[in-house]
Amino acid sequence: MEKLLEILQQIRSDIDFEKETTLVDDGVLDSFDIVSIVSELTMEYDIDISIDDMTAENFNSAAAMHEMILRIQDED
Amino acid sequence: MAYTSLGFLAFLGIVILVYYLVPKKYQWAVLLTASYIFYLFSGVAQLAFILGTTAVTYFAALLMQKKRDAYKAELAAIGPEITREQKQELKKAVGNKIRRVQFASVIAVLLVLAIVKYLNFAIESTNTVFNVLNIDVYLSPVEKMIVPLGISFYSFQAMGYLIDIGRGRYAAEKHFGRLALFLSFFPTIVQGPINRYGDLGVQFNKEHSFDYDNLKYGAQLMLWGFFKKMVIADRAAPAVAAIFSENYADYNGSVYFFGMLMYALQIYGDFSGGIDIARGAAQTLGFNLPQNFERPYFSTSVADYWRRWHATLGAWMREYVFYPVMLSKPLTKISKALRKAGKAKLAKLVPSVVTPFVVFFLIGIWHGANWKYVAFGLYNATIVAGSVALAPVFKKTIEKLHINTEAFSWKLFTIVRTFLVLGISKILVKSPGLKAALHIIKSIFTEVDLDFVFGLDGKIFTFGIDEKNMFVLFVAVLILFGVSVLQENGMKMRETLAKQNIAFRWAVYFIALIFVLVFGVYGPAYNAADFIYGAY
Amino acid sequence: MKNKKLVRSLVFAVLVFALILTLCDLFEYGNDHASQRIETYQQLEKNTVDAVFVGTSGMDRYWIGPKAFEENGITAYSLSTEAMPTWLLKSMLIEATDNQSPKLAIIDMRSFMLSYDGGEINDVRSRRVIDVLDFFSYSRLNAIHRTLKVLSKWDDDTSRFDMSFFFSFIRYHSLWEEESFSFDELKDPESKYMGFYVHENLSIAPISKIGADVTTQEREPLDPLCEQQLYELLDYVAKQDYEVLFLDTPHCYNELEAKRMNTLCDILDEEGVSYFVPGVDRELYDLETDFYNDGHVNYYGAEKFTEMFAEYLTENYDLPDRRGDEDCDDWVGVYDVIKAQIKKFEQAAEK
Numbered sequence: 021m022e023k024l025l026e027i028l029q030q031i032r033s034d035i036d037f038e039k040e041t042t043l044v045d046d047g048v049l050d051s052f053d054i055v056s057i058v059s060e061l062t063m064e065y066d067i068d069i070s071i072d073d074m075t076a077e078n079f080n081s082a083a084a085m086h087e088m089i090l091r092i093q094d095e096d
Numbered sequence: 097m098a099y100t101s102l103g104f105l106a107f108l109g110i111v112i113l114v115y116y117l118v119p120k121k122y123q124w125a126v127l128l129t130a131s132y133i134f135y136l137f138s139g140v141a142q143l144a145f146i147l148g149t150t151a152v153t154y155f156a157a158l159l160m161q162k163k164r165d166a167y168k169a170e171l172a173a174i175g176p177e178i179t180r181e182q183k184q185e186l187k188k189a190v191g192n193k194i195r196r197v198q199f200a201s202v203i204a205v206l207l208v209l210a211i212v213k214y215l216n217f218a219i220e221s222t223n224t225v226f227n228v229l230n231i232d233v234y235l236s237p238v239e240k241m242i243v244p245l246g247i248s249f250y251s252f253q254a255m256g257y258l259i260d261i262g263r264g265r266y267a268a269e270k271h272f273g274r275l276a277l278f279l280s281f282f283p284t285i286v287q288g289p290i291n292r293y294g295d296l297g298v299q300f301n302k303e304h305s306f307d308y309d310n311l312k313y314g315a316q317l318m319l320w321g322f323f324k325k326m327v328i329a330d331r332a333a334p335a336v337a338a339i340f341s342e343n344y345a346d347y348n349g350s351v352y353f354f355g356m357l358m359y360a361l362q363i364y365g366d367f368s369g370g371i372d373i374a375r376g377a378a379q380t381l382g383f384n385l386p387q388n389f390e391r392p393y394f395s396t397s398v399a400d401y402w403r404r405w406h407a408t409l410g411a412w413m414r415e416y417v418f419y420p421v422m423l424s425k426p427l428t429k430i431s432k433a434l435r436k437a438g439k440a441k442l443a444k445l446v447p448s449v450v451t452p453f454v455v456f457f458l459i460g461i462w463h464g465a466n467w468k469y470v471a472f473g474l475y476n477a478t479i480v481a482g483s484v485a486l487a488p489v490f491k492k493t494i495e496k497l498h499i500n501t502e503a504f505s506w507k508l509f510t511i512v513r514t515f516l517v518l519g520i521s522k523i524l525v526k527s528p529g530l531k532a533a534l535h536i537i538k539s540i541f542t543e544v545d546l547d548f549v550f551g552l553d554g555k556i557f558t559f560g561i562d563e564k565n566m567f568v569l570f571v572a573v574l575i576l577f578g579v580s581v582l583q584e585n586g587m588k589m590r591e592t593l594a595k596q597n598i599a600f601r602w603a604v605y606f607i608a609l610i611f612v613l614v615f616g617v618y619g620p621a622y623n624a625a626d627f628i629y630g631a632y
Numbered sequence: 633m634k635n636k637k638l639v640r641s642l643v644f645a646v647l648v649f650a651l652i653l654t655l656c657d658l659f660e661y662g663n664d665h666a667s668q669r670i671e672t673y674q675q676l677e678k679n680t681v682d683a684v685f686v687g688t689s690g691m692d693r694y695w696i697g698p699k700a701f702e703e704n705g706i707t708a709y710s711l712s713t714e715a716m717p718t719w720l721l722k723s724m725l726i727e728a729t730d731n732q733s734p735k736l737a738i739i740d741m742r743s744f745m746l747s748y749d750g751g752e753i754n755d756v757r758s759r760r761v762i763d764v765l766d767f768f769s770y771s772r773l774n775a776i777h778r779t780l781k782v783l784s785k786w787d788d789d790t791s792r793f794d795m796s797f798f799f800s801f802i803r804y805h806s807l808w809e810e811e812s813f814s815f816d817e818l819k820d821p822e823s824k825y826m827g828f829y830v831h832e833n834l835s836i837a838p839i840s841k842i843g844a845d846v847t848t849q850e851r852e853p854l855d856p857l858c859e860q861q862l863y864e865l866l867d868y869v870a871k872q873d874y875e876v877l878f879l880d881t882p883h884c885y886n887e888l889e890a891k892r893m894n895t896l897c898d899i900l901d902e903e904g905v906s907y908f909v910p911g912v913d914r915e916l917y918d919l920e921t922d923f924y925n926d927g928h929v930n931y932y933g934a935e936k937f938t939e940m941f942a943e944y945l946t947e948n949y950d951l952p953d954r955r956g957d958e959d960c961d962d963w964v965g966v967y968d969v970i971k972a973q974i975k976k977f978e979q980a981a982e983k
Contacts, residue, residue, distance in 0.1 A: 047403065051418055055448065055451075059447065075265070102795045308637050564809055602644070609648065610655075618805075619802035619805065619806075620803055
């Protein structure tokens with residue numbers, strides 16, 4: 021989680037990722053941010069985020085992203 | 097049947113009446129019947145197209161659902177002792193099966209759309225290529241191609257639905273009628289918004305009781321739509337038609353600039369007004385349609401604009417084109433390779449630069465089968481990709497110049513800049529041809545006619561908007577601007593109005609009504625001279 | 633709570649409808665005289681009008697009703713609109729008998745001389761009638777129905793728009809865009825001349841050029857549309873309680889009109905319907921001072937025509953002398969008002 025927050029902070033330093041829970045729903049993150057996040061996560065965690073994982077729920081908060089990462093790691 | 101016609105109002109009135117009177121379990125049938133009657137107004141032959149697409153969509157989705165259900169049943173049958181490998185294998189197998197159905201059905205829907213909308217464009221383009229290469233072959237375009245009403249809209253909804261079902265986002269609709277209704281719902285069929293099944297489709301499964309507020313708010317939104325469409329868009333229209341015509345060479349840069357402003361008003365008033373009418377009509381029936389426009393002319397960047405302008409098309413593109421392309425194997429491979437080579441920055445940049453070109457090429461030709469729309473798409477893509485690529489440079493420059501990006505003046509600057517950048521893309525689309533567009537764009541920057549700009553020579557009133565019309569247009573735009581500023585600051589107009597005293601509320605309604613009735617452009621063209629010199 | 637909302641919605645709907653009617657009423661165009669004429673007619677005491685004129689300007693420019701009332705005791709009222717088309721004569725007759733029971737209907741023969749090719753001109757002529765009738769009246773619905781039926785012949789005419797016949801506002805709402813528009817135009821003139829046309833320029837203007845006054849024995853068929861409408865009209869009036877007289881007020885014909893007039897007289901003879909075609913009597917009228925154009929007399933000509941025709945009516949029809957009848961007070965003194973108005977025009981012109 022620490023690592024994730026660090027990655028996110030690097031991409032968008034102006035957002036408090038610990039508090040936000042509607043990052044996608046409220047348009048805090050735009051699609052380019054999401055793609056940056058996906059490509060970072062892919063590298064850092066060595067996971068394959070597929071198109072099926074690209075849902076608002078998975079990216080609305082740092083916690084949700086963390087959960088998604090764990091799930092994908094588990095499935096691999 | 098145009099949304100601004102009396103016929104449509106009467107039609108909607110009857111539908112509302114029947115819809116709330118029948119037993120709630122038949123409400124979907126009322127809407128489906130109404131939607132197909134509405135569709136029939138555009139022609140009988142067209143019906144075959146939408147029915148065909150609906151059938152393909154319905155059965156393909158069910159098939160995918162069946163395969164997914166079978167997979168789940170198999171998992172359940174094996175029970176908890178399933179090995180990881182087994183599970184992965186099963187998942188992969190079902191994934192492949194579903195993907196095949198998904199691919200085939202999406203292609204089928206797309207193919208119909210492509211043939212109807214783009215075949216002639218493709219044929220003519222091929223002919224041009226042959227001509228350039230001196231190949232003596234001429235393909236004749238299909239004459240009298242039927243373009244079914246709203247085919248872009250329902251096809252996009254169908255494809256979105258098929259992809260979502262393939263991805264397992266939600267269960268396939270088992271009821272043919274409800275799916276047909278999702279694809280043909282009459283308020284949305286002409287010009288959107290483009291709905292996702294998860295937003296609109298599920299609402300058809302619910303029962304809708306009569307709700308006074310829905311009726312009231314819906315009617316208000318429709319009136320606002322009529323205002324934008326009939327008072328603003330249609331009043332600005334003559335100048336656009338006159339300036340961006342074959343006679344464009346007669347005018348100077350300032351006239352073009354005026355034309356561009358009028359076109360910005362026209363297209364926003366027309367499109368967003370139409371969407372307001374559609375959303376308002378849907379609301380009177382108890383349905384919530386997504387926002388499609390969020391004050392696009394207040395955008396601070398081109399990317400921002402495309403989130404605010406025709407937002408449901410943008411969302412569709414993001415969901416079904418942008419992400420898939422970004423996450424596609426070739427692009428991820430390139431990224432990975434670059435990263436291994438130690439070029440992390442470039443690795444990140446490549447997908448962000450490539451994808452906008454794909455998305456905007458599609459957005460371009462979505463607007464029309466013509467090379468100018470391709471140019472329009474590429475222009476937007478270049479700017480969006482360019483601003484992503486150059487973001488670090490901009491950031492550094494701003495820091496060096498000590499610009500306060502929080503200041504209102506900076507925001508205003510970005511808004512005006514974005515508006516002008518997009519004005520150019522509007523000219524690309526509106527000009528009679530690419531060559532004309534380039535001439536016009538160049539002139540805007542090189543020729544300034546101050547007499548014209550300040551209306552000193554009165555020429556500004558000679559493009560179909562005379563002094564009186566200009567005054568009305570000006571007042572209407574002021575109203576639109578005022579409301580937009582309030583909305584931008586988070587005020588919900590209709591809720592705020594509802595809290596006011598009845599005298600004030602009704603005064604607002606009646607003034608709005610009179611304004612639209614008197615100053616709207618509608619009805620048969622009429623010539624006062626006929627009445628004066630009508631003989632005897 | 634629910635009832636309150638319902639009541640409120642109903643009130644709102646009624647107000648919106650009232651607003652639309654008001655706008656329809658306010659935004660009408662170039663029809664001041666005709667609408668004033670119809671309005672005044674509707675307000676007259678029940679069953680006090682003994683003869684009505686229906687037709688074109690050939691009626692209201694010629695017949696000074698108040699003069700005939702003062703001098704002969706006849707109450708004959710002109711319900712005319714400019715170039716009233718043949719298919720709306722019937723609608724106007726329905727209007728004429730709504731509140732009155734005239735003994736005689738005088739039908740303008742000029743309607744049958746007009747040329748009816750082109751949807752646009754017919755659209756305008758029809759609207760002149762429809763727009764002046766009461767919104768809720770049967771005669772108006774009848775007029776709209778008949779007009780739409782006839783206009784469907786010119787279906788390619790894109791300016792036609794059915795709903796705008798019901799809600800005239802749809803057609804006239806852009807009135808404010810006209811260069812000459814002023815808000816005064818939205819107000820109907822107040823003075824009432826009992827159907828007679830009083831106009832500051834035309835009433836005293838002399839003719840500028842005398843047209844050909846063709847007389848011929850030749851025949852030319854009527855416009856097929858007119859002929860069909862004529863027979864339909866004759867069928868209709870045959871069933872009514874009033875007598876019918878076809879009238880052609882004196883004006884100059886062109887050749888085609890003269891030939892068609894002969895045909896029309898032939899048909900009326902055949903059908904046994906009476907008609908009166910006095911022609912431009914050179915003994916009676918001074919062509920240079922009594923007309924303002926080939927088609928119309930001015931006020932001086934109207935004086936002469938009224939005298940002559942009032943005499944014709946009293947000789948041939950049994951119309952009561954209404955002078956002294958309290959119900960006919962509306963007619964009293966109007967002739968003086970007209971004469972005073974004309975005097976004003978003359979004085980203004982002298983200056």
